[in-house]
Amino acid sequence: MEQIEPVERPLWNPYVAGAVLGLVLLASYLVMGFGLGASGATNRLAIGAAWCVAPHAVETNAYFAPYAGPGKKILDDWLVFEVLGVLLGGFLAAYSGGRLKLNVQKGPRIARTQRLLLAVLGGVLMGVAARLARGCASGQALTGGAALSVGSWIFMMMFFAGAYLFAPLLRKQWR
Amino acid sequence: MNTTLLESVTTRANHLIDPGLAIWGWQITVYLFLGGMVAGILSLSALLELRHGKPSSPIFRTAPFVALGILSLGMGALFLDLEYPFHVWRFYTRFQLASPMSWGSWILVAVYPAAFVFGLGSLDDSGRSFVRSWVPKNLEGLYDRVEKHAIERRREILTGVFFIGLGLGVYTGLLLGTMAARLQWNSALLGPLFLVSGLSTGAAFLLLTGLHEEERKRIVRWDVNAIGTELVLILLMLIGFGYGTESARFAASNFLGGPYTPVFWSLVVVLGLVVPLLMEAVEAKRHLPFTLVTPALVLVGGLALRAILLAAGQDSAFRLIP
Numbered sequence: 001m002e003q004i005e006p007v008e009r010p011l012w013n014p015y016v017a018g019a020v021l022g023l024v025l026l027a028s029y030l031v032m033g034f035g036l037g038a039s040g041a042t043n044r045l046a047i048g049a050a051w052c053v054a055p056h057a058v059e060t061n062a063y064f065a066p067y068a069g070p071g072k073k074i075l076d077d078w079l080v081f082e083v084l085g086v087l088l089g090g091f092l093a094a095y096s097g098g099r100l101k102l103n104v105q106k107g108p109r110i111a112r113t114q115r116l117l118l119a120v121l122g123g124v125l126m127g128v129a130a131r132l133a134r135g136c137a138s139g140q141a142l143t144g145g146a147a148l149s150v151g152s153w154i155f156m157m158m159f160f161a162g163a164y165l166f167a168p169l170l171r172k173q174w175r
Numbered sequence: 176m177n178t179t180l181l182e183s184v185t186t187r188a189n190h191l192i193d194p195g196l197a198i199w200g201w202q203i204t205v206y207l208f209l210g211g212m213v214a215g216i217l218s219l220s221a222l223l224e225l226r227h228g229k230p231s232s233p234i235f236r237t238a239p240f241v242a243l244g245i246l247s248l249g250m251g252a253l254f255l256d257l258e259y260p261f262h263v264w265r266f267y268t269r270f271q272l273a274s275p276m277s278w279g280s281w282i283l284v285a286v287y288p289a290a291f292v293f294g295l296g297s298l299d300d301s302g303r304s305f306v307r308s309w310v311p312k313n314l315e316g317l318y319d320r321v322e323k324h325a326i327e328r329r330r331e332i333l334t335g336v337f338f339i340g341l342g343l344g345v346y347t348g349l350l351l352g353t354m355a356a357r358l359q360w361n362s363a364l365l366g367p368l369f370l371v372s373g374l375s376t377g378a379a380f381l382l383l384t385g386l387h388e389e390e391r392k393r394i395v396r397w398d399v400n401a402i403g404t405e406l407v408l409i410l411l412m413l414i415g416f417g418y419g420t421e422s423a424r425f426a427a428s429n430f431l432g433g434p435y436t437p438v439f440w441s442l443v444v445v446l447g448l449v450v451p452l453l454m455e456a457v458e459a460k461r462h463l464p465f466t467l468v469t470p471a472l473v474l475v476g477g478l479a480l481r482a483i484l485l486a487a488g489q490d491s492a493f494r495l496i497p
Contacts, residue, residue: 007461076437078437084446085441085445088446091468092450092454092457095454096454096457096461098461
């Protein structure tokens with residue numbers, strides 16, 4: 001098969017992308033009646049997986065029980081389908097931008113395994129924190145922020161404060 | 176009134192006749208999916224050769240035999256679903272003009288010899304010698320005559336296989352479409368819808384095998400047309416249901432706010448049709464390298480279409496409509 005070298009197209013202007021994301025949020029409210037979210041879908045997937053392995057433990061846990069159990073459709077939720085759409089949209093964007101390839105984005109001095117371990121650790125921390133905060137950057141900051149929820153605005157400020165505080169510690173991983 | 180009881184009385188279904196009202200499971204989904212895909216593989220392979228001469232990509236030498244293997248897997252799944260599998264032969268004691276199952280049984284029987292003869296003509300000399308080495312001594316004369324016809328009457332065979340493939344594709348949809356008691360299936364568009372979906376999944380299968388550039392472009396172009404037609408047919412089907420009788424509107428509501436809405440729109444329409452269509456369009460416009468993800472998404476969408484329609488159909492039986 002003839003191989004054509006893809007021509008990478010420039011990335012979108014982040015401010016334009018941000019404004020469009022705001023419109024996506026508006027459309028989500030109008031069409032589905034719900035805002036955007038991400039960690040909620042991961043939460044459901046994780047509880048669903050746990051229920052497959054240890055149903056009794058999940059059904060007797062006060063936090064997990066409302067989600068999973070006999071007759072409950074844990075994946076029948078807007079966020080699960082929305083995240084599927086995010087994956088597809090990201091894939092389509094990468095392909096149309098000529099950037100579709102399998103790679104691990106990392107700094108030049110860090111090994112691939114170490115980078116992946118750090119990413120998993122970061123993901124676990126973020127997941128636990130998002131459940132404690134009852135939402136993540138999209139559920140709390142974007143959706144709650146758009147609804148002018150005070151808690152969401154406090155979350156957003158703390159979110160940025162935390163990022164600025166810890167970024168210097170991890171900056172060398174990217175240099 | 177109890178819905179199940181109502182249907183039992185109305186359709187005369189009871190535990191002595193039909194012990195269950197939703198009795199088709201994964202086996203029928205797999206059968207319809209693989210049957211449609213085989214229809215696509217056979218029809219598109221035949222059409223490609225009819226229009227552009229013998230294709231050069233390696234898969235086309237063996238595609239008819241591969242298609243028969245896939246069809247046999249599908250029929251194996253169908254066999255698993257049968258309550259009395261050893262009564263199958265009774266289908267072949269007669270032909271019932273008004274029965275889609277009778278049509279289907281005979282089409283399936285026609286596919287095997289047609290695809291075999293098509294395959295013999297597609298193989299190169301060494302391939303044909305290999306096939307011949309498996310033929311019993313007393314049948315060699317018959318085999319030689321078949322092989323001679325397979326090569327000399329290629330054009331007629333290709334035309335026949337093209338139409339048999341279309342028949343197989345339409346039949347998988349008509350099988351459901353003629354069951355008026357199932358509101359979700361009560362549409363004449365189901366036959367054409369399953370046919371274009373079958374052509375699209377057949378194209379996807381061929382694309383996954385790695386085709387030569389020129390042939391890939393042709394198959395992609397046909398696939399774009401099939402996916403576009405499929406989207407139009409789905410729209411027409413929903414419009415037809417939506418502006419139909421009370422029962423048809425109930426069928427439409429399954430996909431427009433009802434329980435099958437999320438899976439139908441996300442897995443079938445967006446993941447299986449819109450995204451692959453956009454990717455194929457973008458690929459051609461921006462000269463991007465071909466990615467196997469596009470046909471893989473088409474296959475997932477094709478399987479989801481059948482699984483969802485099968486489940487929604489069995490769920491949309493006759494009931495009291497408020």
